[in-house]
Amino acid sequence: MSYTVKYSIQFLKDFDQFPEDQVLKIAKFASVFQQHGLADQTKFEGRVSPSWMNLPTNHPDYQYTLSRHLWHYHIGIPQYSGMQQWNRTSDWVLHFQWPQRGSTVWLVDVYAHHTSSGAFYLPPPTALADQEETDPS
Secondary structure: OOOEEEEOHHHHHHHOOOOHHHHHHHHHHHHHHHHHOOOOHHHOOEOEEEOOOOOOOOOHHHHHHHHOOEEEEEOOOOOOEOOOHHHEEOOEEEEEEOHHHOOEEEEEEEEEOEOOOOOEOOOOHHHOOOHHHHOOO
């Protein structure tokens, strides 16, 4: 099977401003995804999680993340914590959309996992790929 990495418009606009360490971590994620997809998450250095995981279904962010197929990958910035390679976490995450758990992901944002208030950071709708592109019907 062939796996494809695509980018939201906002991600492409911001990419030139990313520091080198972020660019390298993004490239590594993209490369591993293109080779293996996400079926075997042990291929990745950090944890891959759906962004709605651990949210109560009545939480306002639950429907936002679920309907937009939002996931995040612990990118290892500034470093990883944890012993098991595929389950390690970090302060920064790469947000991506993975529609219907298919063969394409859309990279949308790189950001600190939590805001200064301690809330889980989610990319705004303006950072996401167009709904028409991520919801093939």
